Amino acid sequence: MTALLSEPRTASQPVVPAAAPSPRPGLRLPHGAGFWVTAVAFLVMMAFNTVPTPLYALYQQRDGFPTVVITLIFAAYSTGVMLALYLAGHLSDRLGRRRVILTAAAIELVAAVLFVLWPDAVGLIVARFVAGLGIGVLTATATAHLADLRRIARPGAGIGFAATIAGVANMGGLALGPLIGGVFAEWIAAPLVTPYLVFAAALVAVGFAYAFVPETVTPPTDRAAYRPQRVRVPAESRGAYWAAGLGGFAAFAITGLFGSVAPTFLAQLLHQGDHFVAGVVSFSVFGAAALAQIVFSRLSTRRQLVLGVASMAVGLVALAGAALVSGLAGDSAAVVATVLFVGGGVIAGAGVGLVFRGALATAGALASGGNRSEITSGIFLLAFAGMTVPPLAVGAALLVLPLVPVLLGFVALVLALILWAGPRMIRTTR
Template sequence: MSRPTADAPDNPTHRIPAPAPDDLPPRAPARRRASHATGFWIVAVAFTVLMAFGTAPTPLWPLYEARDHFGATTVTVAYASMVVGAAAAFLGLGHLSDRLGRRRIIVPALLVGIVASVVLIVWRDLPGLIAGRILNGVGLGLMASTATTYLHDLHHEARPERTGSVLPGIVATAANLGGLASGPLVAGAAAEWLPTPLITTQAIFTLAMAVCLALVLCTPETVDLELPAAQPPSRFVLRPGGRRAFGAAGALGAFAFAILGLISSLGASVLHGTLHSDSHLVVGLAAFLMFGSAAAAQLVLGRLPLPRVLTVGAVVFPVGLVLCAVALYHPALWLYLVAVSLSGAGSGLLFKGGVERAGSVAEPASRAGVLAVFFVVAYLGMGLPSVLFSIALRHFAVQTAMIGFAAVLSCGAVVSVVVALRDRAR
């Protein structure tokens, strides 16, 4: 029998001892996560930036018209193509954060936004514009309902003792509308003072979204990813008796967003053709005042009880719409700016009430899915009425079309508020 060699000992006492813990190579450090409180504000900023990207073309539409040789109806179609992408993302993907995690949906939302911006830079004709806008909508659809729910989750984890706090709702709606407000102002300033504004604007937002992406990767997850596969969250489940209340909430979102979509798509044409203003900055300023007033109204009045928020919105919203029509009959830039500010404030209050009402009738496990459907309805209100308004301009003067538009939106908003408050009382 051969004796064991020194290179291959079979005696346990001669085996090489295991290295001591101190001798082990250091482990790679785990990715450092931000606190829930810090993550709350990171998500709010990312939400704001992506929403701003959605409305950035508002003062740039005349430049796109001149570059690609199309008219007002095509502008509204190009604008509404974002709504198509958003609706598809809301319905098909908006509920996934309830199962896959909030961060795993926010990250792709920012990536799609970056891709959309690159498409708008390199594909310089009408098909490229529409493709970029559709991708932009997909990013918004992934972001909006997910970020709204994510903010609630992060605030609850950071401040568990503050159950029922209104801060997440205020920040979510302010980020949504504040972002929509800042996009036109940034783009308007770029168009007024910077070279090649159609490219420069996209480059600015590409960089901003890339920074937000790096920060969001550090936010903590708030969804239990160990949820058994046999019990997946349902996409759309309402509390018993909540269907009519949700319908009223969706109508509030649609009517509130209709005026926002109209000014975002055709505001430049109205200012240039009726109010005789050729400044891109003024176009951006008008949209900024409208969306900014919506965000400001939520911040100032957001802590009021829901009935008061909706009541004030139901009064201010029609007043602003009437003044919009008056400003077109008796052209005055200052009156137009006041009118869009008031209608924006009213729409912001109606929209906030709609979000709260939709969230209150959702089953907790499908909150993101319910909010996704709510945003689909709201974004359809942002796109479809604008297209119809542009078609009406072929047959009526802009002043007449605005009167009809104001009447329909005002009546619809008031009826929706009455239904929402009645169901809440029950």
């Protein structure tokens, strides 16, 4: 990942004024209204990408594939995200925010069609990969666009509110997806088709609304040669940037666990196979991440990080306790294991939201002029690597190891990362 860091921008490199309002051809919303339309579009697209979480068990029951295939399907999504972030996450600094986000909506619509028309394991991998490409194009660009729109609508306002709304749209969307998927899985006909048709309609609707959001980037007149993602961070700030990136890695590892194989843990460890319950558990974890950003938004970034790191650590320890208690006999042990697993996930999820918001705030503070989307893409790239690699390792380990030591190994890895990165993030923030 060191190749992502390069020296600061030189005078010969084009500078894109990230917050410069472009002319308004035709009908455009005010920047304040555009801010909220962008947030809703961001939330809907993120929700679409976690709808399959409680549906994986239905696919598995229908086709009989092992749990590792679920992690491969999930890894295909995260790989698509990282590939798009690396190749295109920074392009909105040059091409404009609207063009890139509308492209993301179109890609997500293609993924929804693929889910309907190609529902076997191979098709799921392809559809998830395509969906990941759209999210990789979307995340950093939508985060940057929200910051731009807020600064223009409220001159002199800080980036804190925009960062909070970006985090809530991101994590809130991830929370709503499993809940909606769980409802479809339990009570709606054709649960492996209907949710994708519903979201296809929603994607068309938000894409249409977003088309009226004003642009905030004036593309440079000269056309520089295309290059993949790089992040220009001053040498004195790179320690803070890497700490933020690894904090995001650890945080998204937890979301990856609850977005992929948590239903397997519920079924095998806790003997809970209800699809709606699986959706509610994932919703609770992601929802806690979104809610924590709202509840604690008035705290300084430093205090949010302290609380977030502590919450992640406590939650991870509770997950380890759930794994250990699940091996004991008796109904009381099962109840305790369930409380520890769900409660630990919710507490860790709250920490995820605060830590990731802190990582985005760090990236925003380090951004200059025309590289806001680029520098934010680097944080998302590291975060989605955390969403990919540890859960994929969990799925591979389950082929040869029992569930309990695999979960304990996951907890040990993520706990070590957050205890390393967290204090460094705290020291460099206010």
